[in-house]
Amino acid sequence: MELAGRYSFPLLFPLRGLSYQPGFTLTFRIFMARQKKGRKLDGWLILDKPQGITSTQAVNKVKRALDAQKAGHGGTLDPLATGILPIALGAATKTVPYVMDSTKIYHFTIKFGEARDTDDAEGAVVATSDARPTDEQIRAALPQFIGNIMQIPPAFSAIKVDGERAYDLARAGAPPELPPRPAQVDRFELIGRPDADHAEFEVQSGKGVYMRALSRDLARACGTVGHIVVLRRLRVGPFLENMAVSLDKLLDPEKNPATLAEFLRPLSTALDDIPALALNAAEFHALSQGQAINLVELMGRIPEAANPDEGLVRITAVGRVVALARLSDGWLKPERLF
DSSP, X not given: OEEEEEEEEEOOSOOTTOOOOTTOEEEEEEEOOOOOOSBOOOEEEEEEXXXXXOHHHHHHHHHHHHTBSOEEESSOOOTTOEEEEEEEXXXXXXXXXXXXXXXXXXXXXXXXXXXXXXXXXXSOEEEEOOOOOOHHHXXXXXXXXXXXXXXXOOSSSSOEETTEEHXXXXXXXXXXXXXXEEEEEEEEEEEEEEETTEEEEEEEEOTTOOHHHHHHHHHHHTTSOEEEEEEEEEEETTEEGGGOEEHHHHTOTTOOHHHHGGGOBOGGGGGTTSOEEEOOHHHHHHHHTXXXXXXXXXXXXXXXXXXXXXXXXXXXXXXXXXXXXXXXXXXXXXXXXX
16 A cells, blocks of 8 residues: 655665766655555355355355454355355365365255256246156165266366356356366265255265256156255355354444454364374474475374374364375475464
């Protein structure tokens, strides 16, 4: 931020290598670093996102409600979707990638008989079918969508194609042909059948699985077409539904930012699913300087749940989580310091 334009002063002493005339003046500008607006808050707020707004809009509302300097989210939810949207504040944004890679659980409802261009209820109908699968047909089709599968993302998605978002191209009438992508689906279960037109499911998945694509592809595998009409996320890594705060509660005019901070969870909460390894002060100092530690020196302390082949561990020292490190080739190597 410029403090006050240009400043000119007469040159009172000669400068080496500079030719000048009597009365010569120097002109310069003074700048100040822009002060960040809002309070410095570090931690996670687990929002129960309402239907009808994007994840980015939800983050902005929370950021304003808490008067926070910096915020981001741990995994996009479509405007149609509700449920767990972890919002990182301040230093917690450093842990966002680990939250996005974690296990997620969804409930959703498919409506059979109509395909939509967005693969959910917000899109335009592009195909219809009179076929309605039985419960047995649905259960028979589910196994092909469990495990490490290849999935074609919805045309209306945030994937970039030649520098443009796929949903922008689709809205402009030129939906892109997106190639299949690897996806990990750990569990896909039929949990309800309200009527012949609808079926309810629970899915446990890894990073980057599109529930809209699952519903589209399952309907096709059952000999019909379909789209999602209800979608709710129940879990993101260590963050569960009973931890979530409603947006209405955050936007309550009787609340003030200082009061709302009570809803924050520690930065380390996002890493609770990662095995913990305790280091002493000397070991952590070496790790913080970028030095790898021989795993032989840590025998007896390495958690059984840690994968010795490129597995991630959270490092605790002085009574708190201080870093993330990776087990690799017999060494403990630093990955992220907090």
